[in-house]
Amino acid sequence: MITLASDFGTPYPAAMKGAILSRCEARLVDIGHEFPRQDVRAAAFWLRKVLPEFPPAVHLVVVDPGVGTDRAALVVRAGDHVLVGPDNGVLLPPARALADAGDDHHADIEDHADIDVYELDVGDPRSSTFHGRDVFAPGAAVVHEAGIDRLPELDGISPAGDAVDLGIPEPxxxxxxxxxxxxxxxxxxxxxxxxxxxxxxxxxxxxxxxxxxxxxxxxxxxxxxxxxxxxxxxxxxxxxxxxxxxxxxxxxxxxxxxxxxxx
Amino acid sequence: MITLASDFGTPYPAAMKGAILSRCEARLVDIGHEFPRQDVRAAAFWLRKVLPEFPPAVHLVVVDPGVGTDRAALVVRAGDHVLVGPDNGVLLPPARALADAGDDHHADIEDHADIDVYELDVGDPRSSTFHGRDVFAPGAAVVHEAGIDRLPELDGISPAGDAVDLGIPEPxxxxxxxxxxxxxxxxxxxxxxxxxxxxxxxxxxxxxxxxxxxxxxxxxxxxxxxxxxxxxxxxxxxxxxxxxxxxxxxxxxxxxxxxxxxx
Amino acid sequence: MITLASDFGTPYPAAMKGAILSRCEARLVDIGHEFPRQDVRAAAFWLRKVLPEFPPAVHLVVVDPGVGTDRAALVVRAGDHVLVGPDNGVLLPPARALADAGDDHHADIEDHADIDVYELDVGDPRSSTFHGRDVFAPGAAVVHEAGIDRLPELDGISPAGDAVDLGIPEPxxxxxxxxxxxxxxxxxxxxxxxxxxxxxxxxxxxxxxxxxxxxxxxxxxxxxxxxxxxxxxxxxxxxxxxxxxxxxxxxxxxxxxxxxxxx
The missing domain is CATH 2.40.30.90 (Bacterial fluorinating enzyme like)
Structure with a gap:
């Protein structure tokens, strides 16, 4: 199963679906494509609440105001789940929630036993404005076909030095x-x-x-x-x-x- | 097959999908999640037109302005279909249409040979604001897995005394x-x-x-x-x-x- | 696989899904239903970019401001893909892109070796306002079940004399x-x-x-x-x-x- 979340509206998400389905036959489930535009924090908030409802899956998350810059592309293993998306902070709050089954407070990512962060080799994508279609969707398809246990040995994936960790402020x-x-x-x-x-x-x-x-x-x-x-x-x-x-x-x-x- | 209809927009419907898919492997079909907000009558109108297009299915319907009050949760058998949702009138107009293949006028619900109305035991849900995720989606998964013929004997389901029947006004x-x-x-x-x-x-x-x-x-x-x-x-x-x-x-x-x- | 694209919003697309699923068990993928209302040119532009991402499929396209007039209904084979929709110009730009794998410039449709245009017999549809449900969705289901190779011999389909070819203006x-x-x-x-x-x-x-x-x-x-x-x-x-x-x-x-x- 691959879930899809973005701020794309119509019709960009369909291009991601096509890019996945031309590579594998995964079940696709839309999380939603009307997330507040370019609001990384809002997406992180919602996804840490919604994704833990799902059985083990690959979660493609593309809220990506920095597309075309040199921000990295990440593949994050969190418990039995995998997240694929940009290195802008949107992935780690839901990753903690997935690893902890809902207790997503206060654990530093580097201390977290059940999260592994990989960098996805971006290569030379077809476009510099639509990495959802050209980088992340193909990456999600590769990860889905390989299976979570083979992540460490996949071509084009290497352990990430660090990753942007979005501070959701504490009261x-x-x-x-x-x-x-x-x-x-x-x-x-x-x-x-x-x-x-x-x-x-x-x-x-x-x-x-x-x-x-x-x-x-x-x-x-x-x-x-x-x-x-x-x-x-x-x-x-x-x-x-x-x-x-x-x-x-x-x-x-x-x-x-x-x-x-x-x- | 489980269809989903709500007034939730993004991303609450995805939490219902996760709640279903973590319990069963049903095919999911979105009816739509942009129904007019909290407008029970509009949803009832549309659903009695749209749902009869479908083959036999479980229809999850969550337009629920009374969430968290003591309004009941219903499971309604209508012909070969089942509807699951709140007891606020949204279910019976489409139930009549499903039972009658389109002739939904004038039949009193209690006189209707091909509709059975059950109450779903709400139990002690995780939240008092999101019964779509915590009550109705799990209920729909249970009904889907059991099959329509086993409805009368399912745990947590009992015949309903009565149900809110929304008057769609006649000209x-x-x-x-x-x-x-x-x-x-x-x-x-x-x-x-x-x-x-x-x-x-x-x-x-x-x-x-x-x-x-x-x-x-x-x-x-x-x-x-x-x-x-x-x-x-x-x-x-x-x-x-x-x-x-x-x-x-x-x-x-x-x-x-x-x-x-x-x- | 059947993809669905329209300008319908909620809930009309669900009626098309029901009309398909009551006829066959095809995988359904939403391209999007929020295309600019009744804007044939915008839909044609987007679809020629998005549809070539997909593996071979039947693409149901309903942006149809002329519904209920005598505009024809078309079935267009383009390479390994089939498009079904109204004869208003929305189908041919994506057809060229599907046939050419992206090179959609300058080829006259009648000269195109890998595109066949058929007319779908509309018969006497249930409504004159919703051919998406009553004509195109059933047509897409028939085409899906028959398979692309049997298109020429299908009942209710005949070679089209000509078809509206939307001019996307050149700079x-x-x-x-x-x-x-x-x-x-x-x-x-x-x-x-x-x-x-x-x-x-x-x-x-x-x-x-x-x-x-x-x-x-x-x-x-x-x-x-x-x-x-x-x-x-x-x-x-x-x-x-x-x-x-x-x-x-x-x-x-x-x-x-x-x-x-x-x-």
Whole structure:
């Protein structure tokens, strides 16, 4: 099985599918191709949540604002899974999640027993603007056909010296709560933070940037169109409006600080 | 075969795919994940038109504004098909269409010989915000693996007392025509009503909210950018503009009344 | 293998998938369903770039603004591939690319040894607005089941007298460069022209509509938010802004002339 994730929209992902299927008969599963454009951090966030749902697979990940520069191409073994994509930080957060079955916090990549990072020889690709088709998709097909156990001996793959490790920021404790970051705003307008849901405890109200805001079990528990705090399916604190947009209601966007207060 | 329909966009559907594929090897077919957000009625309308095209399958349907409340989870057998999703009305209109091969009008669900409605034991799901991944996808995998004939004896499934049955409104006859409802505006801006196309007879002009409007066989038969009346692929009256947007031209949106006059 | 391309969005493509899968068990691969609405030329441009990546397949292509008129339905054999879709010009540019493995310039279709054009008997379809479901998808299933070698003898297929051949315009040489056309603006805002990238030679600066503009190897080689000229993955000259929209920066849209000057 090869999964495909990108920020390409229509029709570039199909060129990657063709490049794979002309080389092997792998089952293909789309993760999605509407990831926020050129937003490496958002893709890393989502993929570390979504990919661990899958059985062992090769995951082709192409969110690649640096295409055509000399950034390396990586093949990363993580547990029984393999990731293929650019060396810009998008691969390591999901790699940790795949290796740890969800516990992706705090392990340095070099200390991680169950992750191996290889560099994929880019060679002389057909284009300098579409390595998804010309480098990563063919690489994923080769890895799929060889199988994960033969990775170390594959032609064109060599151990990587180091790899870009994207810092997903950690929230900071304060006297009366935490200050977190907005990591992602999803398509519903839900504001997803880096604050783990466990910090909420059993509270029924917290302050969001000073404003008392109810904590509810899910969107539909909100009353009317008030802003609410909940714990999303990803386990993090989310700010939302039932049948409305949380980003508008709270005035928050990706990268903003958000202060969650308990007193 | 398991089909997937939702209003999730990117990347939540992939988590459902992973949850299925880690449990079984079913063929997966996307119905679409861009259904109008949290619009149960629009999804029910489309699915009763689209799902009957398929051979026998398990259909996973997750348009679920009530996620995390105590609304039940359903498994519905309809002819040779099975639907899995929330008990909010989205399942029964397509269930009737699947059982009747297209004649989905007027049969009360409790009188329907070829539909069985079961409740799926939700248990204690991992999240209260993403039952698509945590309840419905695993349920669909279980049903797929067991097969439709073993539904009555499956663990975690029991006959449902009743189920939310979404009223898709019927048009009303008037002295000189019908008054219908706008059910859906599709991505082209075509205004899809609940008025069956058969009421148009062989007329070449009708009044739409008073305005004389030509009835044409298809969009391309319109002259210039005039508004036209046609019968859509779903069999209902549609208001459209060739290479333009019918919703703008007619000033109509979902839920509006529309009066079709014959004199 | 059957690939599917359309401008349908959600959920019409699923009806085509159902219509195919109720007739055969072909592997299905989505090329994309978000092609620019009713833009036959844009679809032809993309498909001649994307489809040659695939192994031999049946390609179902439905961008069909003339649905319900008497435009013919075509089955086109191109090398080891078959295309099925409307006779509006969308099929022949990708057919040439499939037959020629990428060299799709200048061959008249009637002179082409490796392309056969057939007309598909439309019969009396269920609808006059959705031939994708009622004509082309069933046609693709029949062709897939029969196999490419039996095309000439299939019921309901006969040699076509002629076929609409879409002119993708060629750029014109001028005293100091070329005048091209904007063929497509992609989802990133990149402006894709009909000018082959080879005309740039090794130049590091050209004039775009008079303005000196750097030529770079890929988007990431741009400095800041300046407009740049590059060669896209399709081999043509593209006008872009790194992490921004080229169409806004250059003030260009589909169909506009663009003058590339070398002095």
């Amino acid at each position: 900071e404790r304060t006297d009366d709560g935490v200050v977190g970051d907005v990591l992602v705003v999803d398509g519903f307008g839900n504001v997803i933070t880096n604050v783990p849901g466990t910090v909420l405890g059993n509270r029924s109200v917290v302050r969001v940037d000073g404003e008392p805001t109810p904590v509810v079990r899910s969107y539909a528990h909100a009353e009317g169109d008030e802003g609410i705090v909940t714990v999303g399916s990803h386990g993090n604190v989310e700010l939302a409006v039932n049948r409305g947009r949380g980003d508008d209601a709270f005035g928050l966007d990706v990268g903003d600080d958000v202060r969650i207060g308990f007193s | 009303e006859r008037t002295d000189d025509g019908v008054v219908g409802d706008v059910l859906v505006v599709d991505g082209f801006g075509n205004v899809i009503t609940n008025v069956p196309g058969t009421v148009l007879g062989n007329r070449s002009v009708v009044r739409v909210d008073g305005e004389p409007t030509p009835v044409v066989r298809s969009y391309a038969h319109a002259e210039g950018d005039e508004g036209i009346v046609t019968v859509g692929s779903h069999g209902n009256v549609e208001l459209a503009v060739n290479r333009g947007r019918g919703d703008d031209a007619f000033g109509l949106d979902v839920g509006d009344d529309v009066r079709i006059g014959f004199s | 014109e040489r001028t005293d100091d460069g070329v005048v091209g056309d904007v063929l497509v603006v992609d989802g990133f805002g990149n402006v894709i022209t009909n000018v082959p990238g080879t005309v740039l030679g090794n130049r590091s600066v050209v004039r775009v509509d008079g303005e000196p503009t750097p030529v770079v190897r890929s988007y990431a080689h741009a400095e800041g938010d300046e407009g740049i000229v590059t060669v896209g993955s399709h081999g043509n000259v593209e006008l872009a802004v790194n992490r921004g929209r080229g169409d806004d920066a250059f003030g260009l849209d589909v169909g506009d002339d663009v003058r590339i000057g070398f002095s």
